[in-house]
Structure formats: C-alpha cells, structure tokens
Amino acid sequence: MEWFEELYGNTGIKIRVREKMVDFHSRYQHIQVFDTYDFGKMLVLDGKIQLTERDEPFYHEMLVHVPMFSHPSPKKVLIVGGGDGGSLREVLKHDVDDVVVVELDEEVVRVSREFIGIDRGAFDDPRVTLLIEDGIEFVRNAGERFDVMIVDGTDPNPYSEHIISEEFYKMCRKISEIFATQSQSPFVQQDYFSTMLRNISRVMDVRVYVNFVPTYPLGLWSYMLHSPSFPDLEELRRRFEERKVEVVHYNPELHVASFALPEWLKMVVEKALKG
Structure with a gap:
C-alpha cells in the first residue's frame, strides 16, 4: 500500500495511490503524477498537490x-x-x-x-x-x-x-x-x-x-x-x-x-x- 502525503505545518493530507506515473525534476521543479484510488490522476509539483481529476x-x-x-x-x-x-x-x-x-x-x-x-x-x-x-x-x-x-x-x-x-x-x-x-x-x-x-x-x-x-x-x-x-x-x-x-x-x-x-x-x- 502506497500513500502520498502533503504536510502544511503540523497537519496535512494523506491520499492512497495506485501508481506513481511520473517522477522527475524539470529545470524549475519536481514534477510527479500519481494515479489515486479516490481522486483519479493527481499532479504534484515540489510535493504540493496542484490538481486531482475529481475536484x-x-x-x-x-x-x-x-x-x-x-x-x-x-x-x-x-x-x-x-x-x-x-x-x-x-x-x-x-x-x-x-x-x-x-x-x-x-x-x-x-x-x-x-x-x-x-x-x-x-x-x-x-x-x-x-x-x-x-x-x-x-x-x-x-x-x-x-x-x-x-x-x-x-x-x-x-x-x-x-x-x-x-x-x-x-x-x-x-x-x-x-x-x-x-x-x-x-x-x-x-x-x-x-x-x-x-x-x-x-x-x-x-x-x-x-x-x-x-x-x-x-x-x-x-x-x-x-x-x-x-x-x-x-x-x-x-x-x-x-x-x-x-x-x-x-x-x-x-x-x-x-x-x-x-x-x-x-x-x-x-x-x-x-x-
């Protein structure tokens, strides 16, 4: 079981993922894409969720x-x-x-x-x-x-x-x-x-x-x-x-x-x- 976590201060969000589809550093930032169980595809930049298909x-x-x-x-x-x-x-x-x-x-x-x-x-x-x-x-x-x-x-x-x-x-x-x-x-x-x-x-x-x-x-x-x-x-x-x-x-x-x-x-x- 794999989870993605994003923390802000002493709290955060935790989302279960099926697969890590993309994971590399561009010239400007760390780019990741995950396939999640509940939110569809999820774009993450520098560890911060930018979007999920669901919301x-x-x-x-x-x-x-x-x-x-x-x-x-x-x-x-x-x-x-x-x-x-x-x-x-x-x-x-x-x-x-x-x-x-x-x-x-x-x-x-x-x-x-x-x-x-x-x-x-x-x-x-x-x-x-x-x-x-x-x-x-x-x-x-x-x-x-x-x-x-x-x-x-x-x-x-x-x-x-x-x-x-x-x-x-x-x-x-x-x-x-x-x-x-x-x-x-x-x-x-x-x-x-x-x-x-x-x-x-x-x-x-x-x-x-x-x-x-x-x-x-x-x-x-x-x-x-x-x-x-x-x-x-x-x-x-x-x-x-x-x-x-x-x-x-x-x-x-x-x-x-x-x-x-x-x-x-x-x-x-x-x-x-x-x-």
Missing part, C-alpha cells in the same frame, strides 16, 4: 468563470500559468476570439497533456497561443490589452514570488480590464495570502472570494478579483443562460455567495490592508 473543476471553474461572467462579452483573455490546461478549458467555454497562455515550465504542459488530459484538447484550439516564458516578462513587454487576465500560479516557490509583487500587479493593471488570481489558503497560508492582498491592493481595488477545494490545504481556497463592475444575481443568471456554459461546480448563486466572507477572514483582510 479540479471546483478550483478551475471558480478561478475562471467568476471573472469571465463579470465581463459582458470577453473576447481576448490572458492566462499566466495554468500549464495543466484546466483554466484554458474553462475560458474556451465562453465565446472568446483569442486566448494567450504564458507558462514558464513546458514540462508541466507536456506531462499534463500526456498523462492527465484535463485540457481536453484545449491547447489544440486555433484560438489559443501557448508561450513558454516567464509571465512577468510577457506582461512587462505586452503591447496589447486583454478583456480578462487570469493568474493560475503554483504554490509559493522562488519562481512564483515575482508574480505576487506590486510591480507585477501594476503592469497587469495596465493591460487588463478584469483581473483575477488564485491566492492560496487564507487559513493555512495566511502570511502568503496577506502579502498578496497588500501588494495587489496598492495597485488596484480587489475583492476576495472563497471556495471549497477538498484536496487543497484544509479545503478552503481563496481568489482575488479586480473588476470595474460586479453583476448582480439576475444579470449573472442571464449571462450564464445566454452563454450556455457547461459546468460541474460553478453557478451564478455560488458566484454571488463566494464573496460573503466569514468574520475571521474579514479581520484578516482588514489587517492586511492596514499593513
């Missing part, structure tokens, strides 16, 4: 559809990170014309497509441009604007630190109308969450929203959204019906409810903004 829609749908449905008609989208293809798959469910994916590690793309396949062919869509380069360099040199920009970054590591910097967010604000990023667990990774919130809030107004992803640290996950407007439930329902997006997890009611924060998290947000 990845919980994460990707909320990261993508909250900003996408916040825009009345998104046509041009930028994804920084997201080499597994889950965010790209969800973006393409909208009537977009052009999607640029900027991923640092081409091995993540290759392994995800070959051994997991949650992109479901999204990388082959003619509307998609995949660039293997540093996201901050792309944003710094971008000569174009995007309706929606989504940052689907990895867990904190030396290669991801610069994409939570004030400098990065300042450049993002210049090229995107609506901006969304995942922001880790505000419960287990509170320092990292607070640093992200402080840096981004110096550049643009954001609202925090939360969601449940069972295989992420203790299940609670957060995101941050900058948008010039926040559609009400009636408008979200209209857009949802009009675009006919097929989903596993997201719906307009959950979209609205995800911005209702518990009192303890309101206090974490308030403290971070004062820091």
Whole structure:
C-alpha cells in the first residue's frame, strides 16, 4: 500500500495511490503524477498537490468563470500559468476570439497533456497561443490589452514570488480590464495570502472570494478579483443562460455567495490592508 502525503505545518493530507506515473525534476521543479484510488490522476509539483481529476473543476471553474461572467462579452483573455490546461478549458467555454497562455515550465504542459488530459484538447484550439516564458516578462513587454487576465500560479516557490509583487500587479493593471488570481489558503497560508492582498491592493481595488477545494490545504481556497463592475444575481443568471456554459461546480448563486466572507477572514483582510 502506497500513500502520498502533503504536510502544511503540523497537519496535512494523506491520499492512497495506485501508481506513481511520473517522477522527475524539470529545470524549475519536481514534477510527479500519481494515479489515486479516490481522486483519479493527481499532479504534484515540489510535493504540493496542484490538481486531482475529481475536484479540479471546483478550483478551475471558480478561478475562471467568476471573472469571465463579470465581463459582458470577453473576447481576448490572458492566462499566466495554468500549464495543466484546466483554466484554458474553462475560458474556451465562453465565446472568446483569442486566448494567450504564458507558462514558464513546458514540462508541466507536456506531462499534463500526456498523462492527465484535463485540457481536453484545449491547447489544440486555433484560438489559443501557448508561450513558454516567464509571465512577468510577457506582461512587462505586452503591447496589447486583454478583456480578462487570469493568474493560475503554483504554490509559493522562488519562481512564483515575482508574480505576487506590486510591480507585477501594476503592469497587469495596465493591460487588463478584469483581473483575477488564485491566492492560496487564507487559513493555512495566511502570511502568503496577506502579502498578496497588500501588494495587489496598492495597485488596484480587489475583492476576495472563497471556495471549497477538498484536496487543497484544509479545503478552503481563496481568489482575488479586480473588476470595474460586479453583476448582480439576475444579470449573472442571464449571462450564464445566454452563454450556455457547461459546468460541474460553478453557478451564478455560488458566484454571488463566494464573496460573503466569514468574520475571521474579514479581520484578516482588514489587517492586511492596514499593513
């Protein structure tokens, strides 16, 4: 019997695995893929679970559809990170014309497509441009604007630190109308969450929203959204019906409810903004 364990502080998660399918170090990180009993294929980077087939829609749908449905008609989208293809798959469910994916590690793309396949062919869509380069360099040199920009970054590591910097967010604000990023667990990774919130809030107004992803640290996950407007439930329902997006997890009611924060998290947000 083989088990995978991910620890965060004095707690963690333990998942029984059938087989270790991939295990090697790329130029940037340790990449592993496991076949698990209860969660399907599982992608792990530097010992941290990035996704499982069973609950990845919980994460990707909320990261993508909250900003996408916040825009009345998104046509041009930028994804920084997201080499597994889950965010790209969800973006393409909208009537977009052009999607640029900027991923640092081409091995993540290759392994995800070959051994997991949650992109479901999204990388082959003619509307998609995949660039293997540093996201901050792309944003710094971008000569174009995007309706929606989504940052689907990895867990904190030396290669991801610069994409939570004030400098990065300042450049993002210049090229995107609506901006969304995942922001880790505000419960287990509170320092990292607070640093992200402080840096981004110096550049643009954001609202925090939360969601449940069972295989992420203790299940609670957060995101941050900058948008010039926040559609009400009636408008979200209209857009949802009009675009006919097929989903596993997201719906307009959950979209609205995800911005209702518990009192303890309101206090974490308030403290971070004062820091």
